[in-house]
Amino acid sequence: MTTAPIQLDTYKLGFIGAGKMAESIARGVVQSGVLHPSRISTAHSNPLRRSAFESFGVKVFSQNQQVVEDSDVVIFSVKPQVVKDVVLQLQPLLSKKKLLVSVAAGVKLKDLQTWAGSERFVRVMPNTPAAVGEAATVLFFLCTLFFHCACFCLVMSLGGAATEADGELISKLFGSVGKIWKADEKLFDAITGLSGSGPAYVYIAIEALADGGVAAGLPRELALGLASQTVLGAASMVCQSGKHPGQLKDEVASPGGTTIAGIHELEKDGFRGLLMNAVVAAAKRSREFSN
Ligand SMILES: NC(=O)C1=CN([C@@H]2O[C@H](COP(=O)(O)OP(=O)(O)OC[C@H]3O[C@@H](n4cnc5c(N)ncnc54)[C@H](O)[C@@H]3O)[C@@H](O)[C@H]2O)C=CC1
Numbered sequence: 001m002t003t004a005p006i007q008l009d010t011y012k013l014g015f016i017g018a019g020k021m022a023e024s025i026a027r028g029v030v031q032s033g034v035l036h037p038s039r040i041s042t043a044h045s046n047p048l049r050r051s052a053f054e055s056f057g058v059k060v061f062s063q064n065q066q067v068v069e070d071s072d073v074v075i076f077s078v079k080p081q082v083v084k085d086v087v088l089q090l091q092p093l094l095s096k097k098k099l100l101v102s103v104a105a106g107v108k109l110k111d112l113q114t115w116a117g118s119e120r121f122v123r124v125m126p127n128t129p130a131a132v133g134e135a136a137t138v139l140f141f142l143c144t145l146f147f148h149c150a151c152f153c154l155v156m157s158l159g160g161a162a163t164e165a166d167g168e169l170i171s172k173l174f175g176s177v178g179k180i181w182k183a184d185e186k187l188f189d190a191i192t193g194l195s196g197s198g199p200a201y202v203y204i205a206i207e208a209l210a211d212g213g214v215a216a217g218l219p220r221e222l223a224l225g226l227a228s229q230t231v232l233g234a235a236s237m238v239c240q241s242g243k244h245p246g247q248l249k250d251e252v253a254s255p256g257g258t259t260i261a262g263i264h265e266l267e268k269d270g271f272r273g274l275l276m277n278a279v280v281a282a283a284k285r286s287r288e289f290s291n
């Protein structure tokens with residue numbers, strides 16, 4: 001049975017779970033111009049959550065069912081602990097005409113498809129810098145085997161009812177709020193521990209760098225501005241220079257200078273190991289969410 005294509009220029013997007021991740025995606029998508037806010041909806045009973053979305057033109061219903069009925073693409077953005085109940089509750093409305101997406105950490109695609117009674121499901125691991133168009137997003141979807149122009153095209157994997165066009169739609173949507181990658185689902189826990197949770201590690205680093213500036217005598221506002229711009233600049237150098245971060249680090253550390261004195265302190269206290277441990281621990285926690 002062929003899957004009805006979703007019209008790129010008219011489809012409507014709904015979020016089940018109007019929280020921080022949903023808001024970040026919605027803000028980024030609207031900011032990018034890919035979707036007008038009138039084509040986006042969600043539902044919440046909390047006035048603060050409602051006004052957060054209504055403030056940039058998103059329609060806020062009172063019930064999840066209304067969101068599903070109003071949407072062609074439905075993003076499940078509730079916590080992993082509740083996603084099963086939420087999908088099961090909405091299952092009667094999740095027709096094959098709708099493209100379903102989950103951003104929930106650790107929840108496996110096969111389980112999502114079972115609960116939804118639909119294989120037209122895509123797993124996505126974004127992060128909150130989507131709100132400013134700088135997300136790191138990874139996609140995984142099972143796609144049907146199909147022949148295209150007499151050549152054989154095996155996209156990702158077999159068995160799903162998501163189509164290549166569905167994958168292109170999701171790639172365009174999340175590509176509008178940052179960079180996208182595709183990866184096998186078995187990597188998703190590690191991906192979640194690194195890029196899903198990673199912004200929080202960097203926020204702590206920025207806060208600590210600013211505290212260091214204050215400890216060295218800087219006014220708080222100047223210290224925070226310098227810390228955040230330094231991290232933004234360093235990340236931009238890695239993304240744009242094509243150089244390895246180790247080389248970029250060596251380019252800053254002058255012999256007998258200030259930087260190597262600071263690096264020595266970091267290395268003495270296991271800075272690298274601490275960051276590695278954070279990613280590994282978050283990936284482990286993500287694995288705990290799967291059935
Ligand atoms: N916050 C982040 O940086 C990231 C979050 N995620 C994933 O996104 C999902 C949401 O995470 P957050 O936005 O951080 O959590 P959140 O707690 O900010 O948002 C979840 C929202 O769902 C609502 N909710 C709870 N039960 C509901 C129900 N039955 N029907 C409708 N809404 C319901 C809650 O009131 C809350 O507003 C999680 O699965 C998480 O793993 C993925 C990547 C990054």
Ligand SMILES: O=C(O)[C@@H]1CCC=N1
Nearest residue numbers: 105192195196197198
């Ligand atoms: O902390 C969490 O569980 C979510 C998933 C990745 C980032 N935030």
